[in-house]
Amino acid sequence: MTKREALLLAAESKVREGGYSNFSFRELAKEVGIKSASVHITSRLKPI
DSSP states (O other), X not given: OOHHHHHHHHHHHHXXXXXXXXXXXXXXXXXXXXXXXXXXXXXXXXXX
């Protein structure tokens, strides 16, 4: 699984659990194992 795929799956799970209003990019990054600033970069990467 790529980092992007892991990020998208974790984001979907977080939103389903707590709703969009409780969504945190920092928590998402921590779960996936990347820095919070990298969330925006990783989410835009196209799969090779």
